[in-house]
Amino acid sequence: QVQLVESGGGLVQPGGSLRVSCAASGSIFSINTMGWYRQGPGKQRDLVASITSDGSTNYADSVKGRFTISIDNAKNMVYLQMDNLKPADTAVYYCNAILRLWDSYSGPGLVEDYWGQGTQVTVSS
Secondary structure, three states: OEEEEEEOOEEEOOOOOEEEEEEEEEOEEEEEEEEEEEEOOOOOOEEEEEEEOOOOEEEOHHHOOOEEEEEEOOOOEEEEEEOOOOHHHOEEEEEEEEEEEEEOOOEEEEEEEEEOOOEEEEEOO
């Protein structure tokens, strides 16, 4: 019913930049929060950054000052601009969205949590 599709991952050298995007589609009434998590090899999935529909942001300490999250409520999209990338940033990046769904019969419905399939970001020389 709802799908999250990420794009923009890839290989970049240390100190470089990359932007990943996530588009949510389906029966969406409104966005509560969208965010990015990452999971490195042998590690747990951790929050990188999140943003509410009114623009309030939250960042992991390790990315503050280097990463910027932004949201386009009209397009149901979230972006993560990653600058000054480090090898430690290498991971699969997952988009997360907490959305209020739209029901064609009753209008605004349940709030649900969704995940994208992940996009690989590799920082290496």
